[in-house]
Amino acid sequence: MFDPIIKKKVQDSLKDLFQNHPEKRLNARMAKHRKTGKKTYIEQKMANLLDNLNIEYVFQYPILRYNADFAIPHLRIVIECDGEYWHRDKKADAIRQKNIEKENWMVLRYRFND
Numbered sequence: 001m002f003d004p005i006i007k008k009k010v011q012d013s014l015k016d017l018f019q020n021h022p023e024k025r026l027n028a029r030m031a032k033h034r035k036t037g038k039k040t041y042i043e044q045k046m047a048n049l050l051d052n053l054n055i056e057y058v059f060q061y062p063i064l065r066y067n068a069d070f071a072i073p074h075l076r077i078v079i080e081c082d083g084e085y086w087h088r089d090k091k092a093d094a095i096r097q098k099n100i101e102k103e104n105w106m107v108l109r110y111r112f113n114d
Contacts, residue, residue: 042081042112043069050079063100071105078107 039047039059050057050070061071063078070079078100082093097107 040081040083042083042110046070046079046081046110063103063105066096066100068100068105076105078105080107080109082109082111 043059046069047057047059055072057070057072057079059070060067061073061078062068063071068078069081071077072079080093080097093109097109100107
């Protein structure tokens with residue numbers, strides 16, 4: 001794909017595909033997997049911590065167009081578990097957090113090393 005014409009055709013083809021079939025995007029397929037209730041390693045650690053503290057939470061709680069990793073709805077607290085792979089885009093995470101905070105939620109973020 002070093003030929004610029006072929007590269008452009010492939011890019012346009014993929015753009016059309018994902019615009020017409022957003023369910024085929026990688027993040028959409030991963031979100032579908034996440035709604036099965038399966039947790040990443042860091043999410044499982046957080047779930048164990050919350051369970052040991054007898055804190056009631058909802059996993060993958062929908063707020064606006066996002067799914068918070070954990071939410072304590074009656075306290076309006078969101079807990080985000082920032083793994084290395086999914087949270088590389090700090091700017092997108094900041095925008096997401098501001099939008100959730102505008103809905104009067106407190107967002108707590110925990111990284112893998114925390």
